[in-house]
Amino acid sequence: MSGDHIHPEPTSFLKKHVFSVDHKVIAKQFLWFGLIWLLVGGVMAMMIRWQLANPGSPVPVIGGLLFPRTGGVIDPASYNMLFTMHGTIMIFLGLTPVLIGAFGNWCIPLMIGARDMIFPLLNMLSFWTVALGGAVGFYSLFVPLGATEAGWTGYPTLSTTVGTQGDGETLWAVAVFLIGASSIMGGINYITTIIRLRAPGMKWSDMPLTVWGLFFTAVLNVLFLPVIGSAMLLLIMDRVFGTSFYVPASIMSGASGGDPILYQHLFWIFGHPEVYILILPAWGIVADLLSFFARKPAFGYKVTVGAMFAVTVLSAVVYGHHMFTTGMYAMLGESFMLLTMIISVPGEILFFNWLHTIWRGSLRLTTSMLFALGVIFVFGLGGLTGLYLATISTDIFLHDTYFVVGHFHLTMAASALFGAFGATYFFFPKMFGRMMSEKLGKLHFWLTIVPLTVVFCTMFISGYGGMPRRYYDHTSADYLVPLQHLNTITTHSAFLLGAAQLIFAWNFIRSRWWGPKASDNPWEVGTLDWQMPTPVPHYNFKEIPVVKTGPHEFSHPKLGDRDWIPQTEELPA
Amino acid sequence: MTTLAMDTPREDPRSRANATLGMIFFIGSWSMAFGTLFLSFLILRERVGTWPPPGIVLPSFPMATVATLVLLGSSVAVHAAVKRGRADAGGFAGLWALGTVLGVAFAALQSWLWFDLLAAGSGPQAGTYESLFFGLTWVHAAHVVVALLALLWIQLGIRTGRYGAHRISTVQNTAMFWHFMDVVWVVLYLGFFVF
Amino acid sequence: MNALRSLFSFPTKAVAAVLATPLALGLLSAGATAQDVAKRWGPTDPASTFGEDFQYLFWLITTLVSVSFAIVCVLLLIPVLRDRAKPGKKAHYDHGSSLHDKRFTAVVSLIVFVVLDAWVLVVAMKDLREGYWNIPAPDDEKTYKVEVLAQQWAWNFRATGADGEFGTADDILSTNTLVVPKDRPVSLNLTSKDVIHAFFLPDMRVKRDANPGAVNIAWFQPVVDGEFDILCAELCGYAHYQMHGKLQVLEKGVFDEWEQEASRLAVAAHDAEDTEAHWAWEWQE
């Protein structure tokens, strides 16, 4: 039933490309799905940025088409809709499918030497569930009153019928529920596959770090997506059946009713691990890429794994730092502050090991390597600025300002995205049998990292200036008018950043069909996935390989001319 | 997840272990889902103060107790059935049928609890207690319905010889899920009616 | 098709086309916002007792974080510039798994934790204990108490007036304008009628959520008189961005005069029938 038997390849188009149970096909489905949603979410970001720099002026080119009633101007309701859907789409329909859906599906079986995922049917179901979730979310844009305006965090009572009418918010909750169910299915599959289907000889410490990152992500998915699923169910019941889980009675009435803060607890019990759900696969990929292209073993492999494990455990107990202004008990607040600072220690260890990995290496600066190095840069910037927000007395001022927006975009968006880009440039040859253009890739990298840094660092300044987030127009308050020039800078850089992604899109599409044919192992690495022919045969391994070495044996002194060794060969004694 | 095994007449122990492991993770995940609901229950209950709130229509305690016993009985029957099934002993089909019937009886009693409340003018929108009672039992019941369909499916499969000692992992996993439903209900029962 | 092929073979042209668009959009938007206003690169000068502590800690963290980031960048740049692949050159073979390596990692991360986190933690705890969480005693005569009822999209304020009691005829009511005395602790009880709002006084470095169904507590002590902005910092719907008001801080003498007059006017305007306006609650600490 699972990855240990060879089944004949299906021949009908539908079974081969649409309702396929082959992890490689599902990986590509997730990749295309995620990339398309990243494009949609990206266009929304551009519209948001346009509005902030030019409040109330019509959006050029697409404005007339999207907002015909206002002559192309984004009205406040549409603006709220845009940032709500931008966040939801980027996190749940863009980054999650690409990083976890696509690369999880691609890497896990190939890197551990399995013929498929352990539950192929569940795997297919996972993709079609997220596709359904995406469809529900997309459909919500067209219902009366449009998609939800309650923010991607969906705090009640704004997200209950007290604050949002229409079906948009309900459909949003249904979509998040479905996407969560999909992630749980994927997570169960990944964990069980990694535990049960490792090729003979592959010890836990022989797994590429990519697989480790995906493993911990899967654990977090299985544990914390159910929390958001239940929170969404309660929200749906409040909206549809008139229950009062989150809707309180007025304090003047003396009655109790529901508790809006309960939702915040549930949301962030999931929400903080979600940051690590997105970043752990990227960390794993980066740790591997740095070793592969520095031609050096990953420094402190076991310590790296231990640090990722520590982050996974601690991620469950720091969520309170999102709620310092809600009025939680002082003692509780202090505990969350301390725990949040403790979780930075494993992060520091990862940085330390990455920097140590490239030290005295023999660096090949391919595009994937540039993006991996880029993660150190952007995650460094994002991670360090977390200190301001972990510290209650500075967070009180910075909370819900652009400082927070800059911080979480650098950590969970830019770092995860850079990991995804690095992975795309790296795995593309094996996935599609063709090479991507390195020239365009490097251009893409530089035109991404420079404006990206400007965009989010300017947000730090505006946030420090006291500019609240989720404002339709910052020129409406006297206090904010002198900060408006920062919005202009951010917007210009954001346009440049957005445009640079078109280079990637062009490179991806051109290479997919017209790129030069890839050899079996263009990067000269030893992991199992690169030891098989390109294109990868339907059931991956004709003979299940026997693993004899670790994944990062580069530049071993006894290896002679070749500086790498496949995991199926023994190191020279 | 295990229905893919259709074409293999006799499952090998390795894939049986795989399926069991997958089911354990699944139940771990679903425990978090129900745990979240129960945490919400505790927090809202704390917020209300006097519990149950005075002056509201309460669900019938005797009926809920009967429902609990019926569901426990169903679990016992299913457990015994799996034991027989694994050993290829007689009574597999009969005990499984008993478990299924008791499961349906539980669903009926559960529905009776709801309709009784609705008839007395209560409902999910009446207050915090009612929100919790209806909301949490609805989520549980939705899972029970799926589990009952699975129980029926297995029942049919036992008749056709599809399931038996040669192919027991789907049966075991369904039973495991059914016991899980039982545990969740007992926790809800204790929360609403005992403590 | 020809144009497509030319893009294909000369990526530079494609890139030029791609980059021209945002630059044009950028110029367009620069034209649209060319306003002659004073620019600011940070918050206004602090106007409350929290100000100094906040500024000190903010810049302490900024210094620590900048130094750390600079070190990361240097450690990133050195290998990128020095250790590039060259023919015949092999990387240094090292798994970093020796006990010595592990000890080194542990020591470095301990140092980083102490310098970066523990230091900040200690300062922050002191600030919280002496500042934000050191809520002034409500029975202290100096404490000026205000009940804040937020709603979509306005701030309703209620002060006790001359009698020092909430819910009486002389309560000073106002919407979107809050008058407080300078150099006296101002204690707030916050709640909301509908959705969650957040009471944000950027000049005072104060922010606190106004949750429906619960009372939240905050305080500050203005040290500068003048007019300041009140903003809403939690997304609260359509006009969230317009939910602002003014905070007026008055000198002692001026304030006392204002308070007496306002309280007198409140009694005159009091309408016992208007139940909507009688929203006071029992003061909470």
Ligand SMILES: [Cu+2]
């Ligand atoms: Cu967090």
Ligand SMILES: [Cu+2]
């Ligand atoms: Cu507001």
